[in-house]
Structure formats: C-alpha cells, structure tokens
C-alpha cells in the first residue's frame with residue numbers, strides 16, 4: 001500500500017468535494033426551476049399573467065351570412081357574355097400592378113400565435129369601398145406606415161372607370177379587415193391582438209363615387225364598368241382558389257366591431273348577372 005503524502009490526499013478530497021458540489025448545483029439548476037414553475041402554474045396568481053394556451057380563443061357570435069348570390073345557369077344575356085369574355089381575355093393587359101410598401105401587408109401564416117395549423121390560403125372574398133378616390137388609396141398603400149393602426153391594403157382596387165389595380169398578389173396577406181370573422185372562423189396570428197379573416201381572405205375594393213366621400217349610409221353607387229371588372233376578377237379568384245359564391249361577403253358583415261358599413265349602396269343583382277354570364281354561378 002502506497003501512502004499518499006498529506007497534501008496529495010487533501011487535494012484528492014478537495015477534487016471529490018468540488019465534483020459533488022458541481023453535481024448538486026446541476027441538479028438544483030435543473031430541478032428547482034421546474035418545481036417553481038409547477039408551483040406557479042398551480043397557483044391562482046398565474047391566471048393574471050399570460051398562461052400558455054394551446055388553442056386560440058373563438059370569435060364572438062355574429063349575424064348569419066346569407067349570400068344574396070344564387071345559383072343561375074339560364075337567362076343569361078349573350079351580349080353581356082361577349083362583353084365580359086372580351087374583358088376576361090384582355091385582363092392581364094388591363095391590370096395595373098403596384099409595388100406597395102411592405103409595412104402595409106404580411107405573409108399568410110400556416111400556424112396561428114398558439115402554434116395551431118390555421119387556414120392560410122384564399123377561401124373568402126371581402127368586398128370594400130375606398131371612400132376617397134383611387135389615387136388616395138394607392139398613395140396610402142405605397143406609403144410606409146410604422147404604426148400598426150395605419151397599415152392597410154387590399155389585393156385589388158377597381159376604379160370608377162373599371163380600371164383594375166392589383167395592389168397585392170393573392171399569395172400575400174392584405175391588411176383589409178381588423179377585428180373580424182366569417183362563419184365562426186378567424187385566425188389569431190398575434191396573441192396580443194384580436195383575430196381576423198385576413199389570413200384566409202382576399203380583399204377587393206371599389207372606388208367610391210364622388211358623392212360618397214362622407215359617412216352617409218348611401219351614395220349613387222358603382223358604375224357598370226366597375227361591376228364588369230369586379231366580376232371578371234372575382235370569377236378568376238373563384239376558379240383559381242375554388243371559392244364558392246357564398247364566400248363572397250362584405251366588410252360590413254365580417255367586421256366584429258360593427259363600425260364598417262362598406263361597400264355602401266352595393267347592387268348584388270348587378271354582380272349576380274355578371275357572375276352568371278361568366279359561368280361561375282352554375
């Protein structure tokens with residue numbers, strides 16, 4: 001047996017003690033926070049903070065959407081069919097494409113703020129009106145807006161003369177509606193904010209006539225050229241994204257804040273005959 005010198009034996013003991021202390025510290029570092037977290041989660045105080053939730057809250061109840069559009073396979077005006085077909089064929093040349101400021105739109109999220117899969121392809125069309133002129137809307141969309149409250153966009157604008165302006169490709173999420181839902185569905189993509197239909201919606205806005213630049217409930221309505229152009233854009237979206245006619249709705253309907261009235265003075269019959277002429281209501 002070899003006797004270690006006193007100093008060597010003391011050094012070995014110290015090393016063992018250091019190892020034991022390090023092991024204890026590691027155990028405490030792993031176990032103690034977990035134990036404290038469990039204790040906190042079971043305490044009533046934890047409800048006052050943001051508890052980890054697995055599901056987004058459901059939207060509040062809203063009025064039932066009954067689409068004014070109905071199935072129509074007959075009684076279609078051949079002259080209207082010819083006019084709209086021509087517009088349909090020249091749609092790419094007639095479409096003005098904008099490059100709007102990135103602060104005014106976002107990406108479609110495949111998962112919500114709670115990590116759950118969420119609808120993120122176009123499944124719904126929301127109709128709006130600009131209230132002010134087409135150029136005013138274009139200026140707003142192309143301006144940088146650092147504050148969330150000022151950020152706004154639609155996918156497509158239809159001018160009073162039937163001009164088609166694509167502000168945003170359908171693959172992007174337009175900021176067209178705030179606090180909103182459709183048939184009990186919304187997407188909560190930011191846990192600090194209320195849900196919205198934007199993640200699965202396409203937004204189309206009609207230029208308001210001059211007599212509508214106010215908050216009156218009615219104005220003189222939209223032009224025949226606007227209904228033509230809108231119908232051609234909608235028929236294209238319905239076919240490309242398999243959107244049924246009863247999923248064409250209004251900002252007024254989806255708005256849960258009950259503040260929006262647009263599009264005012266909208267003529268559903270004018271849209272009905274055009275969509276029927278384009279063969280998407282049969």
Ligand SMILES: [Zn+2]
Pocket residue numbers: 127128129176251260262
């Ligand atoms: Zn609107």
